[in-house]
Amino acid sequence: MKPLKIYQIDAFTNNLFSGNPAAVCVLDKWLPDELMQNIALENNLSETAFVVKKENYYEIRWFTPNIEVDLCGHATLAAAFVLFEYYEKTATTIIFNSYRSGELIVSKSKNGLMTMNFPTDVFQEIPNQNTLNQAIGKTPLHTFKGKTDIMLVYENEATIAALQPNFNALGKFDFRGIIVTAKGNNCDFVSRFFAPFCGINEDPVTGSAHTTLTPYWAKTLNKNKMTAQQISKRGGHLICEYLGDRVQISGQATLYMIGEIYN
Numbered sequence: 001m002k003p004l005k006i007y008q009i010d011a012f013t014n015n016l017f018s019g020n021p022a023a024v025c026v027l028d029k030w031l032p033d034e035l036m037q038n039i040a041l042e043n044n045l046s047e048t049a050f051v052v053k054k055e056n057y058y059e060i061r062w063f064t065p066n067i068e069v070d071l072c073g074h075a076t077l078a079a080a081f082v083l084f085e086y087y088e089k090t091a092t093t094i095i096f097n098s099y100r101s102g103e104l105i106v107s108k109s110k111n112g113l114m115t116m117n118f119p120t121d122v123f124q125e126i127p128n129q130n131t132l133n134q135a136i137g138k139t140p141l142h143t144f145k146g147k148t149d150i151m152l153v154y155e156n157e158a159t160i161a162a163l164q165p166n167f168n169a170l171g172k173f174d175f176r177g178i179i180v181t182a183k184g185n186n187c188d189f190v191s192r193f194f195a196p197f198c199g200i201n202e203d204p205v206t207g208s209a210h211t212t213l214t215p216y217w218a219k220t221l222n223k224n225k226m227t228a229q230q231i232s233k234r235g236g237h238l239i240c241e242y243l244g245d246r247v248q249i250s251g252q253a254t255l256y257m258i259g260e261i262y263n
Contacts, residue, residue, distance in 0.1 A: 006039075124144065151181060
């Protein structure tokens with residue numbers, strides 16, 4: 001089999017070694033699931049995206065080192081960056097289709113900002129979870145359960161920055177991830193994202209988490225367009241807009257590496 005080309009992209013940043021790194025493989029046809037999972041494990045990044053071109057769109061799937069997931073924002077942004085830069089150089093819009101999450105559209109502006117249009121998460125408030133709070137290390141003001149994630153809302157940005165979760169304990173919860181969030185000091189809101197169940201203790205920047213964060217903060221702050229920061233060690237910057245049943249999540253990306261996989 002000929003080598004597979006692989007790209008590594010830093011998403012939600014325009015500076016190398018920040019944002020969230022994702023691997024992208026543009027395929028002629030789908031590989032066996034086991035092989036894609038092994039590639040993701042070998043990459044040891046939070047996500048590897050695989051895309052296959054159809055007539056006027058690209059099918060997309062996302063794998064962590066442990067499992068295939070329903071949706072990944074930063075790897076979708078990374079995949080769009082690769083396609084815009086190397087495969088669809090005259091395009092201003094890329095249409096993805098996921099068998100798990102439906103149609104996902106990414107558009108590119110003249111200044112290089114890419115905007116993803118994703119379905120809004122459906123979530124509801126639930127009672128605070130004592131065992132989860134113990135694993136996180138602090139009781140939140142509110143707890144919400146979405147389609148795949150739990151979101152915990154805290155008093156302020158300093159609280160989010162100071163959290164030091166017990167990842168072994170968190171890994172026993174079968175949520176895709178745990179979002180922690182608060183109003184920001186220099187932006188509308190901040191967040192962090194923990195996903196040890198998926199093999200990722202802390203994800204640097206999580207685009208898909210903003211399908212939950214955006215509607216919550218839009219209603220809380222009474223504004224539809226907001227700036228957000230994920231305050232992980234690498235950090236990332238996002239622009240979010242609430243559109244009702246859809247959200248728009250915008251950011252930049254930059255190329256780190258192009259290589260080949262021999263299998």
